[in-house]
Amino acid sequence: MSLRGIVGTWGMGGVLVGLLVGCGGFEKSTYDIELNEDELSSVPYSCESGRTGRSTSGWSFDVRQRWTFSDGIYGGTWLEVPGYYREFIHRDTTASADVPYVLEGTTSSEGPFQFVAIDSWVEFETAAQLVLRFYVDSDSLEDDRIQGFVEMRSDSTDMMMGSDVCRSWVSFTGRKVKE
Numbered sequence: 001m002s003l004r005g006i007v008g009t010w011g012m013g014g015v016l017v018g019l020l021v022g023c024g025g026f027e028k029s030t031y032d033i034e035l036n037e038d039e040l041s042s043v044p045y046s047c048e049s050g051r052t053g054r055s056t057s058g059w060s061f062d063v064r065q066r067w068t069f070s071d072g073i074y075g076g077t078w079l080e081v082p083g084y085y086r087e088f089i090h091r092d093t094t095a096s097a098d099v100p101y102v103l104e105g106t107t108s109s110e111g112p113f114q115f116v117a118i119d120s121w122v123e124f125e126t127a128a129q130l131v132l133r134f135y136v137d138s139d140s141l142e143d144d145r146i147q148g149f150v151e152m153r154s155d156s157t158d159m160m161m162g163s164d165v166c167r168s169w170v171s172f173t174g175r176k177v178k179e
Contacts, residue, residue: 026077026108028070029141031174035063035150045168059170060084067174069105069113069141077105077141079115079134088152089117089132103134111138112148128156146174 040063042054061084068080079102086101105115113136120129136148149171157163 026071026141028068030066030068030177030179031146032177033065033067033172033174035061035065036171037063039170043168043170045166047164047166049164051164051166055168059088059168061088061170066177068100069108071108072104075107075109077108077113077115079103079105081134085117085132089130090119103132105134108141111140112136113138113141126156128154130154142176144176146176148172 040059040061042056043059044052044054046052062082065082070078070080072078080100081103083097083099083101086099087097101117103115103117106113115134115136117132118129120127122128131151131153133151133153134148135151136146138146138148149169151167151169153165153167155163155165
């Protein structure tokens with residue numbers, strides 16, 4: 001059957017879907033990740049108020065981790081990281097660290113890539129919003145090596161202390177796991 005016959009039978013949409021499916025594409029990649037150990041032991045931070053420094057509290061993560069990127073919905077991606085990130089952002093101590101935490105991300109077609117989790121709460125006279133961002137500075141999620149950073153941004157308002165926006169981060173490198 002000719003292309004004209006196929007288009008007439010299935011319509012142009014069917015031809016495009018067939019071409020896209022036939023091209024293959026990103027499905028899944030797993031990486032052994034190593035967080036920067038110096039930064040992890042003394043996490044750098046900076047605030048809009050001008051405060052900068054390093055903190056030794058709050059980032060109790062394994063230096064070596066395994067992350068999996070997979071094809072998501074509507075051309076996006078998913079990132080699966082260890083479950084302790086869930087507790088870090090959502091303060092959810094009931095969830096097992098053994099259960100992976102999955103975040104939705106940007107498009108799978110080109111980098112850089114970002115995956116974000118957001119939580120907010122109000123307690124007594126304090127309101128806060130936390131944003132956990134995984135930033136992968138790579139052209140593809142299928143590269144042999146990737147690099148980037150994990151960032152925590154906090155925006156808090158306290159009746160006594162005022163408000164401030166601070167960010168802290170730890171860089172990482174990753175090597176693709178050959179399957």
